[in-house]
Amino acid sequence: MTNITNTPAQHFPTGTVLGYPRIGRNRELKRALEQYWRGDSSLDALEAVHAEVRQARRNALADAGFARDDASIPEDASTYDHVLDTLLAVGAVPERFADAIGEEPLTLDDAFLLARGDATHPALEMTKWFDTNYHYLVPEISPSTPFRYANRDRARQVTEAGAAGFNTRPTIVGPVTFLALAKAADGVPADFAPLQRLDDLLPVYVEWLADLAEAGAQWVQLDESALVSQVLGIDERTLSDAALHAYSVLSNAPQRPALFVSTAYATLPDTAFNALELAGVDAIGFDLVRGSVPAPARASNVPLVAGVIDGHNIWRGDLDAAFAKLESLQQSGANVHASTSTSLFHVPHTLADETEALSPQLRSWLAFADEKARQIATLAAGLAQGRDAIAAELDAATTALEDRRSADGVHLPSVAERVAQVTDADLQREPFAVREAAQSASLNLPVLPTTTIGSFPQTPTIRRARRDFVRGDIDRAAYEEFLRDEVREVITLQHNIGLDVLVHGEPERNDMVQYFAENLEGFATTANGWVQSYGSRCTRPSILWGDVERTAPITVPWSQYAQSLSDAPVKGMLTGPVTILAWSFVRDDQPLEQTANQVALALRDEVRDLEAAGIRIIQVDEPALRELLPLERDRHDDYLRWSVNAFRLATAGVAIETQIHTHLCYSEFGEIIAAIDGLDADVTSIEAARSRMEVIEDLADHDYPRGVGPGVWDIHSPRVPDSAEIAGLLEAATDLIPANRLWVNPDCGLKTRGYEETTASLQHLVAATLAAREALQQAAARDAAQTVPDAAPAVAAGA
Numbered sequence: 001m002t003n004i005t006n007t008p009a010q011h012f013p014t015g016t017v018l019g020y021p022r023i024g025r026n027r028e029l030k031r032a033l034e035q036y037w038r039g040d041s042s043l044d045a046l047e048a049v050h051a052e053v054r055q056a057r058r059n060a061l062a063d064a065g066f067a068r069d070d071a072s073i074p075e076d077a078s079t080y081d082h083v084l085d086t087l088l089a090v091g092a093v094p095e096r097f098a099d100a101i102g103e104e105p106l107t108l109d110d111a112f113l114l115a116r117g118d119a120t121h122p123a124l125e126m127t128k129w130f131d132t133n134y135h136y137l138v139p140e141i142s143p144s145t146p147f148r149y150a151n152r153d154r155a156r157q158v159t160e161a162g163a164a165g166f167n168t169r170p171t172i173v174g175p176v177t178f179l180a181l182a183k184a185a186d187g188v189p190a191d192f193a194p195l196q197r198l199d200d201l202l203p204v205y206v207e208w209l210a211d212l213a214e215a216g217a218q219w220v221q222l223d224e225s226a227l228v229s230q231v232l233g234i235d236e237r238t239l240s241d242a243a244l245h246a247y248s249v250l251s252n253a254p255q256r257p258a259l260f261v262s263t264a265y266a267t268l269p270d271t272a273f274n275a276l277e278l279a280g281v282d283a284i285g286f287d288l289v290r291g292s293v294p295a296p297a298r299a300s301n302v303p304l305v306a307g308v309i310d311g312h313n314i315w316r317g318d319l320d321a322a323f324a325k326l327e328s329l330q331q332s333g334a335n336v337h338a339s340t341s342t343s344l345f346h347v348p349h350t351l352a353d354e355t356e357a358l359s360p361q362l363r364s365w366l367a368f369a370d371e372k373a374r375q376i377a378t379l380a381a382g383l384a385q386g387r388d389a390i391a392a393e394l395d396a397a398t399t400a401l402e403d404r405r406s407a408d409g410v411h412l413p414s415v416a417e418r419v420a421q422v423t424d425a426d427l428q429r430e431p432f433a434v435r436e437a438a439q440s441a442s443l444n445l446p447v448l449p450t451t452t453i454g455s456f457p458q459t460p461t462i463r464r465a466r467r468d469f470v471r472g473d474i475d476r477a478a479y480e481e482f483l484r485d486e487v488r489e490v491i492t493l494q495h496n497i498g499l500d501v502l503v504h505g506e507p508e509r510n511d512m513v514q515y516f517a518e519n520l521e522g523f524a525t526t527a528n529g530w531v532q533s534y535g536s537r538c539t540r541p542s543i544l545w546g547d548v549e550r551t552a553p554i555t556v557p558w559s560q561y562a563q564s565l566s567d568a569p570v571k572g573m574l575t576g577p578v579t580i581l582a583w584s585f586v587r588d589d590q591p592l593e594q595t596a597n598q599v600a601l602a603l604r605d606e607v608r609d610l611e612a613a614g615i616r617i618i619q620v621d622e623p624a625l626r627e628l629l630p631l632e633r634d635r636h637d638d639y640l641r642w643s644v645n646a647f648r649l650a651t652a653g654v655a656i657e658t659q660i661h662t663h664l665c666y667s668e669f670g671e672i673i674a675a676i677d678g679l680d681a682d683v684t685s686i687e688a689a690r691s692r693m694e695v696i697e698d699l700a701d702h703d704y705p706r707g708v709g710p711g712v713w714d715i716h717s718p719r720v721p722d723s724a725e726i727a728g729l730l731e732a733a734t735d736l737i738p739a740n741r742l743w744v745n746p747d748c749g750l751k752t753r754g755y756e757e758t759t760a761s762l763q764h765l766v767a768a769t770l771a772a773r774e775a776l777q778q779a780a781a782r783d784a785a786q787t788v789p790d791a792a793p794a795v796a797a798g799a
């Protein structure tokens with residue numbers, strides 16, 4: 001066993017990946033987790049599957065060309081989430097779980113309780129990991145949250161790897177990032193911030209490092225991406241001071257592996273680089289796809305791990321340019337190592353599983369995790385043996401890139417021309433006051449109109465019908481007949497419940513982005529390209545490879561059919577340009593703004609066709625608007641400009657009578673309130689139930705002038721809120737937003753809910769609304785009764 005007792009660092013491997021997909025090539029871990037949660041298998045069975053997945057990862061990376069014994073293979077196989085792994089290891093169980101979790105060591109079942117909650121313990125919140133579509137569990141830290149080394153899983157995995165003949169590199173979240181990503185627990189003093197607990201946390205990391213070294217780890221990777229983010233509400237100085245302090249302590253730990261601190265997703269600031277170097281860490285990694293080389297790095301003696309292969313996207317890319325970046329660092333005398341820019345858990349396992357779904361030409365332009373690992377192995381060979389040794393691989397990548405540049409469909413002159421012709425007038429509707437008057441005359445809705453966000457439960461029957469259709473077991477006519485029946489039932493249900501603005505329920509959509517991707521030119525869909533979204537949940541992002549065009553109406557027949565069944569307005573439902581980009585793999589060969597505008601123009605045509613088909617309300621969802629906000633502040637204005645404009649381009653082509661809605665969810669919107677205003681939607685529905693209307697306060701502070709539908713039912717849990725609870729939230733909302741601007745709706749779509757809870761919750765929502773209307777009427781009557789006698793003398797006096 002190799003014990004490194006604070007000795008000079010071992011040689012860092014010439015090439016590495018910062019992490020690898022964790023869910024299994026065939027989503028084995030997902031299935032095993034869900035089986036266990038359903039009670040259909042034992043914990044041992046789950047652990048056995050996970051052990052197989054872990055070994056498959058090590059083997060896949062060895063096959064890609066990594067040595068088994070030089071710590072180039074990361075050991076980062078989370079069962080649920082890597083922040084949760086770290087929380088467990090450092091024993092930071094929030095006090096509100098103290099009655100249920102206590103005994104050490106902390107177990108997988110403890111992790112699942114934190115992640116999933118139960119009747120008496122709401123789960124930890126989830127939020128997006130940096131600017132990605134991955135959700136991590138948010139630790140809750142108070143001045144007295146306990147810290148102790150309470151879970152040895154990572155060390156055990158290193159031992160397990162050792163037994164299989166591997167010396168892997170355990171990967172953990174670093175202490176600064178762990179605290180920076182945590183939230184302050186409820187009820188703590190206002191001036192408390194989790195980072196204040198750094199000194200209490202470090203001894204636990206010291207113990208953890210010793211255990212990892214004991215298990216045989218030569219190197220440990222500590223992920224410290226907090227150091228590159230300017231949107232965590234912590235300034236750069238505070239973060240680098242924390243890093244200097246933390247890594248001074250850790251590098252002096254009596255027994256530890258060599259320390260590799262990785263940072264990803266944006267440029268590592270010079271101050272943070274200096275702090276890490278001064279603290280004596282043994283290797284520093286930074287992202288050279290999203291970011292640039294920190295100035296002091298070129299003159300540094302610390303091994304530099306340069307992230308030159310995009311870990312966050314699926315393009316094969318410009319291997320020659322990637323190698324040139326390494327060469328340039330090498331020429332300035334630095335000790336350079338090649339890596340991916342981020343962990344590869346943002347991309348699917350392997351292109352080998354896409355031989356049917358994707359054309360050979362498209363495949364030749366792509367690289368998933370295994371292929372990217374091979375690219376790193378190539379670059380590492382180039383670093384060791386010189387450019388000539390890898391000339392053939394560099395040339396092959398360049399040839400693929402040239403082919404991609406000129407291939408059919410990548411650039412459609414007509415699309416580029418249409419984007420170029422967009423003018424400010426295309427983004428502009430009449431003033432809201434004008435629209436509001438026209439819409440209220442034509443729609444004639446009651447005060448506090450009730451509606452839903454779009455999807456109704458995606459039942460096993462719907463999934464089965466879709467699968468049968470995809471497999472060819474039923475034909476299109478039968479499938480569409482089935483979908484029309486669904487729409488009819490959903491409309492009837494909404495009538496019976498008494499909702500004011502109806503939806504068709506979105507039964508035809510597997511996913512709110514993939515559905516549009518499948519119906520627009522320029523996108524390809526993979527067969528097995530799953531990436532983890534959170535826990536066992538995976539998504540299969542489409543690949544946006546070419547110019548986007550709509551060749552025929554997409555949603556119009558469904559909305560039109562639904563509207564034919566009712567006199568009440570039925571909302572048309574579309575996904576907005578930013579969200580379509582955020583949840584796809586986007587092309588890297590033109591600015592996102594250009595791609596967003598192409599998608600927006602396709603949607604603009606769809607919006608107009610919906611309007612022409614008699615749809616009077618059209619909702620364009622933008623739940624990912626906040627997610628793509630860059631980590632660097634100086635890029636915010638540009639991002640918010642083009643993203644807002646893309647939404648307006650999609651929606652501003654309609655008459656004043658047509659009401660445009662948007663829907664936002666999933667995140668902290670405080671930062672982008674001005675942009676929400678800029679969307680100029682007539683009505684914005686927004687997730688608010690869990691935070692008890694926090695975001696509505698932000699909107700009210702901003703004097704938001706248009707319609708708002710704060711969610712009054714948290715649809716992320718199966719719990720049915722009663723009318724009183726909904727009434728309470730409604731009252732909180734009416735305190736902040738004038739009642740004549742307020743809509744009543746759930747937090748988000750209902751596709752993950754069952755019909756029983758949906759029906760009951762919507763009935764309660766309508767009951768609470770009716771009561772609120774009644775109360776408003778009474779209040780108005782009282783006001784009228786009071787003002788008349790008061791007003792009379794005033795008028796007399798004035799006369």
Ligand code: MET
Pocket residue numbers: 453454455512573621623663665748749750751
């Ligand atoms: C993640 S936002 C979801 C919006 C979509 N219209 C739905 O209802 O499912």
Ligand SMILES: [Zn+2]
Pocket residue numbers: 453623663664665666747748749
């Ligand atoms: Zn939503």
